[in-house]
Amino acid sequence: MAVIQHTEEDVKLLARLMRAEAEGDGQLGMLMVGNTGVNRGIADCLDFTDINTVRRMVFQSPGGFEATQKGIFTSGRDSRIYVLPEE
Numbered sequence: 001m002a003v004i005q006h007t008e009e010d011v012k013l014l015a016r017l018m019r020a021e022a023e024g025d026g027q028l029g030m031l032m033v034g035n036t037g038v039n040r041g042i043a044d045c046l047d048f049t050d051i052n053t054v055r056r057m058v059f060q061s062p063g064g065f066e067a068t069q070k071g072i073f074t075s076g077r078d079s080r081i082y083v084l085p086e087e
Helices: 008-042 054-058
Strands: none
Touching: 008 054
16 A cells, blocks of 8 residues: 555665665664655645655755755665565
8 A cells, every 4th residue: 555656666766765864774774764754745734745746855955855955865876676465
């Protein structure tokens, strides 16, 4: 069951963000980044009024994720992302 509407490309984009933002923090750190992103997508507050898609959440500015603000997200590192199938 999806919490927010998304496409396959949105899932890949979120996975790239999770890796860029928290790769050094392991799986738990990356999961926390993903949870934060989803929470921004469903939040009903002034800080996230225009965050109604995964793409807008990933590239939110100002106040977005550091990886997209500082170019880590698009640094040309190995961009292969492996998304496990849903159980």
